[in-house]
Amino acid sequence: MILGLGSDLCNIDRIQASLDRFGDRFETRVFTDLERAKAARRPFTKAGTLAKRFAAKEAFSKAVGTGFRAGVFMKDIGVVNAPSGAPTLALTGGAKARLDALVPHGHGARVHLTMTDDHPWAQAFVIIEAVPLDPDANR
Template sequence: MPETSAAQIRVGIDLVQISRIAESIERFGARFLRRVYTDGEIDYACSAPTSEGERLAARFAAKEATKKALGLDGVGWRDIEVQRNASGACHLVLYGAARAAAGAARLALSMSHDGNQATAVVIAYE
């Protein structure tokens, strides 16, 4: 039987306590925000102050889930960005080392938050 190349599917998932992100922001302020999030992510999160913590925590979870799905070590947080399209759906954009490491992989993202928890699932497929 001839060999066929099977599609590779990898999954990353992460769960974050929203209060943990809020505590980091309170303790380290703009330094934490600028180290982890892109300007676009910060602008979006801050556009709704009552949802800022949930939005930032979900994006943190998305970045962690992306690193897990792609097996990325040593990649900067800002090399992974969550963007929203015109309909409001979120997708991932990779830069620098993250983009190079991802190769031809395509990414699907799902994020949610409830109570003090934010979660994200990333599926990488070729």
């Protein structure tokens, strides 16, 4: 069952302006170390790489229904890659607690994430799905 859906559209030039104005202070406040390392390996598309991740964080906050309040902080939402290479989210702190609170008993959460960019826009969609912990439960 679908628990939440969120989307966000982010202007890459706005992220670049924040990088230019606030530099490391902006990056460390918003992005995880892993996200920052990935962006650093892409110097020509750093702002686009970070903008997609910014949009993913916003989309998740909408999918859980809180925005960035009730203990949900940007840095608690990290974009990572599954072994297949598909993007997904690693959650900590309040973001993980909020997700856990949404999941019905006997279910686990599966977070689906897709991101794209085409300058000057970056976009992300998040779908949160509850899946039965017992695979035979729906038979």
